[in-house]
Amino acid sequence: MAESKVKIDQVSKIFGPKPKSVIAQVRDGKSKADILEETGHTVGVYNASMEIQEGEIFVIMGLSGSGKSTLIRCFNLLNKPTDGAIYVDGENIVDYNSSQLKKFRQEKIAMVFQHFGLFDHRTVLENIEYGLEIKNIPKEKRRQTAQENLEVVGLKGYEDKYPDELSGGMQQRVGLARALANDPDILLMDEPFSALDPLIRREMQLELLDIQERLKKTIVFITHDVNEAFKLGDRVAVMKDGKVVQVGSPEAILENPANDYISDFIKDIDRSKILQAENVMIKPNALVSLKDGLKVAIKEMEENGISSVFVVDRSRHLKGIVTIDEAITGIKEKKSLEDVLSTDVTTVSREEYVSDLIPKALESKYPLAVVNQDNKLEGFILRVHVLSGLVAEDVNESKEYHGYTN
Amino acid sequence: MGDFPDIQSNLGEYVSNFVDFLDSALAGLFDFIFFISSRTINGIEGFLDFLPWWLFLILIFLLGWYFKSVWSGVLYAFFIFLVGTFGLWSEMMMTISIVLSAVIICLVIGIPLGVWMAFSKGFSTVMRPILDAMQTMPSFVYLIPAIFFFGLGNVSAIFATLIYALPPVIRLTELAIRGVDPEVVESAQSFGSSRWQMLTKVQLPQALPTIMAGVNQTTMMALAMVVIASMVGAQGLGEQVLISINRIDIALGFEAGISIVFLAIIIDRVTGGVADRFQKHRRAK
Numbered sequence: 001m002a003e004s005k006v007k008i009d010q011v012s013k014i015f016g017p018k019p020k021s022v023i024a025q026v027r028d029g030k031s032k033a034d035i036l037e038e039t040g041h042t043v044g045v046y047n048a049s050m051e052i053q054e055g056e057i058f059v060i061m062g063l064s065g066s067g068k069s070t071l072i073r074c075f076n077l078l079n080k081p082t083d084g085a086i087y088v089d090g091e092n093i094v095d096y097n098s099s100q101l102k103k104f105r106q107e108k109i110a111m112v113f114q115h116f117g118l119f120d121h122r123t124v125l126e127n128i129e130y131g132l133e134i135k136n137i138p139k140e141k142r143r144q145t146a147q148e149n150l151e152v153v154g155l156k157g158y159e160d161k162y163p164d165e166l167s168g169g170m171q172q173r174v175g176l177a178r179a180l181a182n183d184p185d186i187l188l189m190d191e192p193f194s195a196l197d198p199l200i201r202r203e204m205q206l207e208l209l210d211i212q213e214r215l216k217k218t219i220v221f222i223t224h225d226v227n228e229a230f231k232l233g234d235r236v237a238v239m240k241d242g243k244v245v246q247v248g249s250p251e252a253i254l255e256n257p258a259n260d261y262i263s264d265f266i267k268d269i270d271r272s273k274i275l276q277a278e279n280v281m282i283k284p285n286a287l288v289s290l291k292d293g294l295k296v297a298i299k300e301m302e303e304n305g306i307s308s309v310f311v312v313d314r315s316r317h318l319k320g321i322v323t324i325d326e327a328i329t330g331i332k333e334k335k336s337l338e339d340v341l342s343t344d345v346t347t348v349s350r351e352e353y354v355s356d357l358i359p360k361a362l363e364s365k366y367p368l369a370v371v372n373q374d375n376k377l378e379g380f381i382l383r384v385h386v387l388s389g390l391v392a393e394d395v396n397e398s399k400e401y402h403g404y405t406n
Numbered sequence: 407m408g409d410f411p412d413i414q415s416n417l418g419e420y421v422s423n424f425v426d427f428l429d430s431a432l433a434g435l436f437d438f439i440f441f442i443s444s445r446t447i448n449g450i451e452g453f454l455d456f457l458p459w460w461l462f463l464i465l466i467f468l469l470g471w472y473f474k475s476v477w478s479g480v481l482y483a484f485f486i487f488l489v490g491t492f493g494l495w496s497e498m499m500m501t502i503s504i505v506l507s508a509v510i511i512c513l514v515i516g517i518p519l520g521v522w523m524a525f526s527k528g529f530s531t532v533m534r535p536i537l538d539a540m541q542t543m544p545s546f547v548y549l550i551p552a553i554f555f556f557g558l559g560n561v562s563a564i565f566a567t568l569i570y571a572l573p574p575v576i577r578l579t580e581l582a583i584r585g586v587d588p589e590v591v592e593s594a595q596s597f598g599s600s601r602w603q604m605l606t607k608v609q610l611p612q613a614l615p616t617i618m619a620g621v622n623q624t625t626m627m628a629l630a631m632v633v634i635a636s637m638v639g640a641q642g643l644g645e646q647v648l649i650s651i652n653r654i655d656i657a658l659g660f661e662a663g664i665s666i667v668f669l670a671i672i673i674d675r676v677t678g679g680v681a682d683r684f685q686k687h688r689r690a691k
Binding site for chain 2: 109110130135364
């Protein structure tokens with residue numbers, strides 16, 4: 001794997017009169033509560049490590065007090081870690097002196113805040129210009145860049161308004177445009193949508209995905225909302241009491257929660273919007289080739305105890321499906337496999353969400369076939385898999401339980 | 407008997423010696439302050455004297471109109487006109503120049519001190535009791551060293567006024583800078599602002615409405631000092647009040663007194679209007 005964009009290496013952030021004095025105890029693995037009791041120091045972030053890849057949306061999720069906001073402020077040293085190292089493009093930013101840090105903040109990283117952090121004495125356009133202004137970019141040029149970014153977030157026409165004249169959602173768009181105007185590699189977003197009402201929040205989430213599609217930034221996104229985390233995150237880190245409990249893709253976390261805390265956390269989540277076809281599909285172990293003929297097909301079905309089997313050509317391109325009844329009738333009537341083959345199989349791609357599979361599974365009388373762009377069969381999905389994917393703690397377990405019968 | 411035992415301390419004498427010491431040791435500094443203050447007063451007074459009386463009335467009207475309303479403008483101009491009819495025009499000009507000079511010097515000293523206090527807890531801790539003392543010490547007390555340092559005259563008056571009127575602008579500047587929303591400060595930091603950019607582009611503009619409230623208070627307190635300051639030789643309306651006391655001249659006393667009230671109203675409304683202006687774009691907080 002390529003060098004990661006950001007590497008957080010055993011970072012701790014301790015608050016109190018003498019933070020450094022507590023490092024040893026953190027390293028020894030003493031609990032946060034004990035440290036507070038014995039020394040009066042609060043451990044905000046406890047020995048956190050993670051690697052963030054270029055171009056991904058990395059979500060850090062946790063309840064309030066879990067240290068997520070403290071951690072994200074370590075990424076641009078608004079909080080200087082008490083211990084540990086943070087590598088960005090291979091350089092340890094914790095060792096930066098003040099002019100290096102200034103340059104780093106001006107060029108590589110920008111932040112969006114929960115309550116927007118806008119300058120209410122400046123107009124919308126002047127807010128967006130701020131990052132460029134302090135880099136002493138000529139006025140004409142920064143006006144133009146600001147204007148472009150204003151349009152990216154869809155606020156054209158609001159240039160000369162003041163932030164207080166805008167709604168919350170619009171204010172956060174200004175915050176986003178201000179961060180983007182600097183053209184940073186890394187975008188830090190500290191609960192950016194938490195202060196917005198649900199409708200606007202959903203809209204902003206989609207827009208963020210949209211913008212990310214075009215700009216391909218490395219985004220670190222903080223939230224306390226599981227649904228938001230799993231919707232946006234390419235990978236998610238779950239934090240509790242300052243510690244990172246689990247890091248992984250949303251699907252991986254759903255399928256294998258590291259502990260009860262995370263299971264609890266993800267209980268209420270709408271799994272159908274996270275799990276995709278590939279998470280619930282089954283790799284076909286019984287396949288019939290066109291030239292095999294009906295007898296082989298029947299034998300395959302009998303051996304595997306299934307009532308229908310997919311038919312493919314030599315390079316696994318999907319041709320159709322044949323059921324056991326049709327096959328037996330076919331033999332009696334001396335028909336070939338090609339004759340009895342039904343071709344109205346519903347095909348889906350690996351990436352389709354379970355929520356989209358539900359209606360398809362209901363309408364189709366056969367299992368859904370999962371195929372790639374070349375119509376090559378990759379797996380299949382039974383109705384029961386769709387359902388079990390929604391409720392089961394462990395999808396694989398349910399697959400085994402329900403077997404391959406339709 | 408309940409007499410106090412014969413124990414004496416000579417704090418007053420020490421202070422007196424200290425003032426003597428200051429006068430000789432810091433003569434250069436006092437000359438410098440004298441120079442700056444008298445130049446400021448003379449500059450402003452020269453300018454006001456140079457203005458024809460009607461132009462001054464128009465200026466007052468425009469100020470009132472711009473910051474309040476047309477009728478305020480008319481009223482303020484009428485007040486000033488009335489003072490003229492009392493025969494106190496040049497005295498009023500003198501008073502305005504003393505007050506303005508004092509306020510300008512207060513701001514030049516006070517705002518940086520307030521900023522410094524906001525940034526340094528240690529400095530703030532040191533300054534606080536000093537500011538308390540400046541505000542509570544009876545003003546007659548520091549009239550004496552003022553004469554000592556600067557002699558009788560307008561400069562002494564300004565010095566005394568400074569001590570009395572400086573604390574509000576310092577305190578409110580500190581409060582205002584500390585009160586800037588931490589997330590706003592963080593966001594400025596996150597873009598890589600230098601300390602100076604942060605102060606001038608974010609903290610001071612954000613703090614301005616509160617600082618303006620401090621300016622308003624400082625101005626009012628400077629005006630409140632004009633009568634007391636006349637005891638060390640300040641000219642102007644305060645001097646007229648003092649004279650009227652000595653002569654038991656009710657007519658003069660009332661005219662000079664009401665003139666001060668008029669000035670107070672105008673200055674308060676106008677500086678308050680300026681503060682409101684700054685507040686304008688930040689209603690929904």
